[in-house]
Amino acid sequence: MNILLLGYGKMGRAIEAIATERGHNIAGKINENNLDDIKKFSSTNADVAIEFSQPDAAFDNIKYCLENGIPVLSGTTGWLDKLQDIESLCQQANGTFFYASNYSIGVNLFFKLNEQLAELMKNFGEYNVDIEEIHHTEKKDSPSGTAITLAEGILKHASSKKQWINKPYGSKEDLVINSIREDKVPGTHTIKYGSAVDDIEIKHTAHSREGFAKGAVMVAEWLKDKKGVLSMNDFLKL
Numbered sequence: 020m021n022i023l024l025l026g027y028g029k030m031g032r033a034i035e036a037i038a039t040e041r042g043h044n045i046a047g048k049i050n051e052n053n054l055d056d057i058k059k060f061s062s063t064n065a066d067v068a069i070e071f072s073q074p075d076a077a078f079d080n081i082k083y084c085l086e087n088g089i090p091v092l093s094g095t096t097g098w099l100d101k102l103q104d105i106e107s108l109c110q111q112a113n114g115t116f117f118y119a120s121n122y123s124i125g126v127n128l129f130f131k132l133n134e135q136l137a138e139l140m141k142n143f144g145e146y147n148v149d150i151e152e153i154h155h156t157e158k159k160d161s162p163s164g165t166a167i168t169l170a171e172g173i174l175k176h177a178s179s180k181k182q183w184i185n186k187p188y189g190s191k192e193d194l195v196i197n198s199i200r201e202d203k204v205p206g207t208h209t210i211k212y213g214s215a216v217d218d219i220e221i222k223h224t225a226h227s228r229e230g231f232a233k234g235a236v237m238v239a240e241w242l243k244d245k246k247g248v249l250s251m252n253d254f255l256k257l
Contacts, residue, residue, distance in 0.1 A: 021046040023065040025080045026072030033232035062088035067243045074098040081105050090115035090242050096164030106248045117249045120164030122234030127251045129223040133169050137176035146212040149195040153207040162196040170194050
């Protein structure tokens with residue numbers, strides 16, 4: 020399979036290593052230094068594009084792929100105010116677009132566990148829920164896309180919470196996401212339900228980028244013959 024990498028930072032390099040190990044060819048590597056080179060690619064020389072770039076580049080990268088018949092999966096966060104535009108374009112172009120805030124198989128199982136716990140806890144108002152996420156200092160967006168997905172999962176079930184906020188403290192109606200940036204932390208997310216008598220916590224800790232990169236390559240392998248707007252629920256059949 021010929022894979023076009025859109026974004027060639029640490030994630031791009033990790034994806035390249037796993038893709039080549041699994042027998043795939045890297046058709047091109049696009050970053051901020053060679054943006055115009057994307058115009059060399061179409062469905063004739065790229066079977067799928069894996070997009071892990073920057074928030075200000077993601078929309079244009081994905082739009083180009085959809086307009087040129089290249090199935091594209093994106094893991095870039097911080098641009099989702101334009102997500103509906105991309106989904107509409109995908110449908111109009113009869114294209115293929117896949118988005119996930121996190122491609123780790125373990126994290127996506129954690130998303131489901133988070134929703135199941137939120138459903139169990141919804142009638143126990145003595146517990147207050149909050150989220151803590153810790154990432155490396157190079158991460159551009161805050162809160163993480165994974166933390167936002169976790170918050171949205173909780174808000175589906177927790178009637179006492181009206182919105183998430185990205186602050187260390189909030190009101191009783193706020194679901195607090197506390198974002199911490201530390202050197203060399205791939206990603207840690209903790210959901211805590213706290214009461215006067217006890218705490219209940221679930222936690223996911225990534226040890227490296229390998230889990231994210233491997234998940235992205237596995238999705239790319241699955242995606243290349245699909246059509247439409249797709250997600251990890253489709254891939255994992257959860």
